[in-house]
Amino acid sequence: MNxxxxxxxxxxxxxxxxxxxxxxxxxPVVNPLPREGSPLSEGELExxxxxxxxxxxxxxxxxxxxxxxxEKDFAFDPLxxxxxxxxxxxxxxxxxxxLTAGGITLDDGVSYQKVIAFALDKESEFFALGDHVGPLSxxxxxxxxxxxxxxxxxxxxxxxxxxxxPFVLISLKGHYLGIYLDNTYRTLFDFxxxxxxxxAAKKGNLDLYLSVDDDPKxxxxxxxxxxxxxxxxxxxxxxxEQTRWGYxxxxxxxxxxxxxxxxxxxxxxxxxxxxxMDGYRVFTFDKRRFPxxxxxxxDMKKEGVRVLTIVDPGVKVDPGxxxxxxxxxxxxxxxxxxxxxxxxxxxxESVYPSFNDPSCAETWGKYVDSxxxxxxxxxxxxxxxxxxxxxxxxxxxxxxxxxxxxxxxLYGYYMGKATAxxxxxxxxxxxxxxxxxxxxxxxxMVGWTGDNHSTFDSLRLxxxxxxxxxxxxxxxxxxDVGGFGGDCTPELLRKWAALAVACPLFRxxxxxxxxxQEPYFYDERTKEAYRNAAKLRYRLVPYLYDYFFGAAITGxxxxxxxxxxxxxxxxxxxxxDEFFIGNAILAAPVLNPGPDxxxxxxxxxxxxxxxxxxxxxxxxxxxxxxGHPGEMPLFVREGSVVVLYPEGYSDLDHNPEEIxxxxxxxxxxxxxxxxxxxxxxxxxxxxxxxxxxNDNGKVEVHYLHHGLGAYKKAIVExxxxxxxxxxxxx
Ligand code: GLC
Numbered sequence: 001m002n003x004x005x006x007x008x009x010x011x012x013x014x015x016x017x018x019x020x021x022x023x024x025x026x027x028p029v030v031n032p033l034p035r036e037g038s039p040l041s042e043g044e045l046e047x048x049x050x051x052x053x054x055x056x057x058x059x060x061x062x063x064x065x066x067x068x069x070x071e072k073d074f075a076f077d078p079l080x081x082x083x084x085x086x087x088x089x090x091x092x093x094x095x096x097x098x099l100t101a102g103g104i105t106l107d108d109g110v111s112y113q114k115v116i117a118f119a120l121d122k123e124s125e126f127f128a129l130g131d132h133v134g135p136l137s138x139x140x141x142x143x144x145x146x147x148x149x150x151x152x153x154x155x156x157x158x159x160x161x162x163x164x165x166p167f168v169l170i171s172l173k174g175h176y177l178g179i180y181l182d183n184t185y186r187t188l189f190d191f192x193x194x195x196x197x198x199x200a201a202k203k204g205n206l207d208l209y210l211s212v213d214d215d216p217k218x219x220x221x222x223x224x225x226x227x228x229x230x231x232x233x234x235x236x237x238x239x240x241e242q243t244r245w246g247y248x249x250x251x252x253x254x255x256x257x258x259x260x261x262x263x264x265x266x267x268x269x270x271x272x273x274x275x276x277m278d279g280y281r282v283f284t285f286d287k288r289r290f291p292x293x294x295x296x297x298x299d300m301k302k303e304g305v306r307v308l309t310i311v312d313p314g315v316k317v318d319p320g321x322x323x324x325x326x327x328x329x330x331x332x333x334x335x336x337x338x339x340x341x342x343x344x345x346x347x348x349e350s351v352y353p354s355f356n357d358p359s360c361a362e363t364w365g366k367y368v369d370s371x372x373x374x375x376x377x378x379x380x381x382x383x384x385x386x387x388x389x390x391x392x393x394x395x396x397x398x399x400x401x402x403x404x405x406x407x408x409x410l411y412g413y414y415m416g417k418a419t420a421x422x423x424x425x426x427x428x429x430x431x432x433x434x435x436x437x438x439x440x441x442x443x444x445m446v447g448w449t450g451d452n453h454s455t456f457d458s459l460r461l462x463x464x465x466x467x468x469x470x471x472x473x474x475x476x477x478x479x480d481v482g483g484f485g486g487d488c489t490p491e492l493l494r495k496w497a498a499l500a501v502a503c504p505l506f507r508x509x510x511x512x513x514x515x516x517q518e519p520y521f522y523d524e525r526t527k528e529a530y531r532n533a534a535k536l537r538y539r540l541v542p543y544l545y546d547y548f549f550g551a552a553i554t555g556x557x558x559x560x561x562x563x564x565x566x567x568x569x570x571x572x573x574x575x576x577d578e579f580f581i582g583n584a585i586l587a588a589p590v591l592n593p594g595p596d597x598x599x600x601x602x603x604x605x606x607x608x609x610x611x612x613x614x615x616x617x618x619x620x621x622x623x624x625x626x627g628h629p630g631e632m633p634l635f636v637r638e639g640s641v642v643v644l645y646p647e648g649y650s651d652l653d654h655n656p657e658e659i660x661x662x663x664x665x666x667x668x669x670x671x672x673x674x675x676x677x678x679x680x681x682x683x684x685x686x687x688x689x690x691x692x693x694n695d696n697g698k699v700e701v702h703y704l705h706h707g708l709g710a711y712k713k714a715i716v717e718x719x720x721x722x723x724x725x726x727x728x729x730x
Contacts, residue, residue, distance in 0.1 A: 009054055010039040011047035012209075015222040019052065019059055020182075020207040027182045028356075029413070029440035030209075030226055050212045063175055063212050074104070074117040074198060104200065110144075112188060112200035116208075122195040124172045125573045127561070128471040129189060130165030131449050133158060136464040136561055136576040138168070138191050146186040147385040147409050147436045153453055153485075154461065162385055162436045162450045164409040165472035167223070169216060170197075171563070171573055176216040178223050182207040184409045184438065203405065216564055217556060224473055224555025228443035233476060233548050234429040235677030236306060236652040237378070237446070238541050239268025240534050241505070246512035247275055249289025250296050257303050259520035263527050265534045266650035269306040271380050271433075271507070276309060280347035281316045283323055283367040297375030304651065306377035308433070311368075313353060313384050313415055314345030323367060327353055332360035335398050343388040352386055352393070355414035356407060357400035364415075365422030372423065378431035379419050381445070384412035385436045412436030416445035427680060433505065439472070446476035448505055454483030454514065459496055460591045463559070464576040466503060470557025471564075476548070478505025487515040490526040491593055497533035498632040499589040502581045504544070504558055506537060525629065532630030538650045540581075542643045542659065542672065547582045549673040558582060566603040569620075575601055584640035584670070585611065588625055589632040596627040600635075608635040609664050611642075613719045616665070639666030641694045646715070652677060655710040659727075661692055661699050662717040669693040674710040701725055 008023045012033040023039055026032070036047065045052045051062040061069040104112050126138035134141055134156040141156075145164035154161065166181040168189060181187055183204045190198040199206070211222045242256055253270055260267040278284040285293045297307045315333070318324050327333050333351040334341045342349050354360045368379070385408070386393065397404040399411075407414075412434050420430035421444075432445040441447070449465055452458040462479050469477050481500045482488040488496075488510070497519070500506045510517040519530035547558045557564075560580040562572025578588045578600060586608060588600035602608055604620040611634035617623060625633040636642060644660040655674060675687035689705040697718035714725040 006041060007054060007057065007059060008039050008041050009045050009052050009059070011036040011045055012226075014225045015048040015213075015218075016209050016211045016226060017045065017047050017050050017052055018207070018209050019054075021205040022207070025205075026207065027184050028410070029184075029228075029438060030182055031228065033226060048211070048213075050210065061177075061210065061212075063177075066173060068172055068175070068177060068212065069118045069120050069197075072117050072119045072196075074115045110186065110202060112202050114204075114206050115198060115200040116206050118197045119195060120170070120197055121173050124170050126191045126197075127169040127171070128165060128167050128178075128468055130161070130163045130472045130474070131447075131465045131469045131477065132161055133461045133465055136467060137573055138189075139194075140192060142188065142190040142192050144186060144188050145409065147412065147438075149383065149385045149387040149435075149450075151451055153455075154450070154458065156461065163412070163438070163441075163447065165439050165469075165474065167439055167472050169219065169471050171216075171570070175212050175214055176219050176567070177210065177212045178219040180209040180223060180227070180439065182209060184406055186405070186408075214567065216567055217554075220471065220473065220555055227440040227473055229473070229553070229555045230442040230446075230475055230548065230551050232429060232552050232682070233446070233545075234378075234431050235541065235545050236268050237431050237476075238504070238537075238544050239506070239650070239652050240266060240537065241269040241271060241308075241507040242267060242518060243271035243273055243380075243507065243509045244512075244517065245273040245275070245510070247273065249276070249286070250291075253296075253300070253307075256518060257300065257305050259518055263520035263531065265519055265527070265531045266538055267305055268650075268652055269308055269377065270300065271308040271310065271509075273310050274312070274346055279316065280312075281318065281321055281323065282311055282314075283371065294374045301375065304653070307375065308378040308380055308431070309371060309376050310380040310382055311419070312346060312382050313355070313386055313411070314343075314347060314350030315353060316347035317342060317349040317351060318347075324351070326363060327351065327360070330359065330363065332357055332363060334393075334404070336394060336396065341393070341397050343393060344390045345383055345387060352397075352399075353415075354400040355418050356402055356410065360400070361414070361418035361421065364418045365425065368419050368422035369426055372426050372428060378423075379433070381412065381415055381419065381432055381434040384415045384434065386411045409438045413438040413441050413444075416441060417443075420444035429678060429680070433507075437474070442474045442476070446505060447474060448477060448507065449479040451484045451511070452479050454486040454488035454492060454510075454517075456492060456591065456593055458483050459492065459499065460577070462499065462503070463579055463589065463591075466559045467557075467561045467579055470559050471561070473555055475551045475555075475557040475559075476504040478503040478507055480509035481506060482508050482510060482517045484509060485511050485514065488517050490522050493517070493519065493522060494526050494529035494629060495590055497530045498627060498630050499591070501533050501537045501540065501630075501632065502559065502579070502587050502589075504548075529629035532628070534630075535648065536631055538652075539644045539647065540642075541645055541652060542674070543582065543585075545677075546643060546671065546673055562601070562603045566605045569604040571601065572603050584637050584642055586635040586637065587632055588635070590627045596629070597624060598633070599623065600625045600633060602635070607638045607666075609638065610634070611636055613664075636662075636664050637668075638664055639668030639694060640664050641668065641670050641692050641699065643670070643672045643692075644717075657712040658715055659711045660715045660717055661694075663694045663697045663699050665696050665719055667695050671704070675708060699725065701727065703730060706730065
């Protein structure tokens with residue numbers, strides 16, 4: 001297929017190049033960046049080392065004189081099956097002989113009107129694209145960006161999950177090239193055939209943003225300017241959370257808090273699944289289960305446990321129910337042929353708010369605010385693909401002037417945005433755990449990976465899923481610890497908890513018909529492992545929080561594939577089951593049943609020490625490593641300092657009097673940020689920012705900003721014992 005459509009190119013401030021059919025319009029998720037120089041439709045443009053040549057309607061990209069991407073005619077991969085082995089134009093019945101018309105119909109039966117095909121080096125590796133399951137590198141796979149609620153197991157051949165991130169980071173001839181396709185319709189990224197990349201869009205424009213560098217972090221940073229970064233999270237969000245579908249009200253939740261306490265496992269939050277509502281009507285409480293929600297939440301808060309509520313988008317059709325009456329009465333819901341559109345979700349017949357309508361967002365914000373006033377600390381947004389039990393919403397359902405097919409992938413994004421804006425207005429740092437979202441969603445929400453299963457397969461897929469989400473600029477996510485569907489074995493729960501220590505979201509959740517999965521229901525050995533994991537997690541909170549402070553400034557994820565830290569060691573691109581936590585800690589989780597042992601790769605370019613000190617390990621080879629119950633094998637890069645809370649500390653609402661710096665042999669430095677964890681007072685300077693330098697265990701602390709005076713002293717833990725640094729009177 002020939003792509004004889006007009007293309008225009010422009011260079012944008014911040015190191016991005018755009019190639020689009022129409023430079024005057026873009027999706028609502030991009031930040032407009034100022035143009036540099038003039039746009040062109042033919043000729044050459046060079047920007048930050050990337051040279052784009054537009055000639056005879058085809059685009060090619062070069063970097064330092066080398067060809068990176070060359071547009072070519074779309075050709076069918078002889079190895080794949082198509083619905084019909086010809087190009088189809090539905091309207092005109094054109095066939096493959098008429099190459100310029102129509103689009104392609106793929107084996108999913110969907111026609112894509114626009115395709116752009118590139119030739120690139122056969123050895124290229126492909127990353128990002130969100131939380132699609134599979135290996136870290138997407139090479140050899142194909143993905144459909146279309147938010148999908150499919151209850152079957154998440155296996156590596158799934159083309160769509162709940163979220164869509166039409167963004168790929170390509171490792172190509174020793175460089176990293178990022179490409180974002182700014183199109184919210186269903187799109188397809190095909191890396192099946194080596195040496196070829198096909199990008200297709202069902203509708204809308206082909207609108208590509210590109211950037212290249214030798215350092216993948218530089219590429220991510222540039223895209224974070226275009227697509228936004230996560231705002232500062234509340235610190236308590238890094239604590240342990242518990243939920244389950246099927247809790248029967250207050251008494252069950254109190255038993256959860258007691259269970260955790262008796263098992264000596266710290267807990268920061270519980271989440272209420274759909275059962276808390278009155279007949280699944282959003283923004284209501286069931287009176288039998290929660291006679292006095294405000295008192296219940298205040299009681300929980302006294303125990304140090306916050307309450308978050310699930311809020312689904314489907315609003316029950318029920319005249320007399322305020323939310324329904326207001327939204328429908330004010331015309332703030334989706335319509336079809338001018339009439340309110342009805343489908344079915346948990347409450348039965350339901351309507352779908354048009355969150356992209358500012359009036360709808362505002363009204364929704366009022367409901368959000370009423371929940372905040374009752375004492376709700378955050379939200380869990382589910383079913384926002386949007387899910388619908390009576391078949392998919394027709395493409396022309398209208399959301400405030402935008403068709404469902406254009407809006408579909410943005411639905412969860414807009415729902416999270418409306419919720420986040422209401423939280424911010426109320427002076428709260430947004431914490432919204434969403435199932436569906438789109439590129440740029442990190443500005444408003446965090447995520448979880450949906451309905452996984454209690455299987456080692458689900459566990460094995462998780463590190464790559466979270467790393468690829470991070471590479472899609474979405475740094476805060478996690479999976480249901482222990483798995484959602486099915487029964488979790490003790491061994492699986494132990495190993496899952498050990499991995500969850502590093503997952504931004506550490507939330508145990510399970511389905512209504514599964515065996516109870518709270519750790520205190522398990523045997524002593526499993527409880528102990530979970531306790532160890534929890535305690536290690538709370539020790540790591542200041543370290544993790546530092547990286548989320550960093551992510552808000554640079555867009556860099558917490559969980560990093562090895563190549564993000566060591567791009568010159570290409571082997572790291574093939575490793576799906578290890579990652580860096582920030583830039584200091586290398587994690588090699590044990591993801592299989594059996595002994596707590598595995599082989600781990602130590603990237604070239606540094607040496608490492610076990611997290612609890614011990615023998616130095618040189619980089620550049622594999623080694624057999626061993627975990628402990630609740631602690632996956634963890635290693636620290638030489639010279640690093642890991643900032644830790646004191647042993648046993650779990651109060652994330654306050655700062656401890658002492659902070660620990662675990663300093664490893666070698667030279668290095670890091671920054672440590674501390675504030676009150678939950679307000680916006682940092683904007684007024686109420687925070688400390690320290691620079692900590694380490695020379696073989698000799699640590700010095702220098703305040704870059706001293707607006708809080710959070711700690712009295714620091715305990716430096718070194719290979720040869722520990723010592724104190726006074727942090728008062730500075
Ligand atoms: C969906 C969610 C799941 C939740 C259930 C009931 O399946 O993904 O987490 O428990 O709905 O609300």
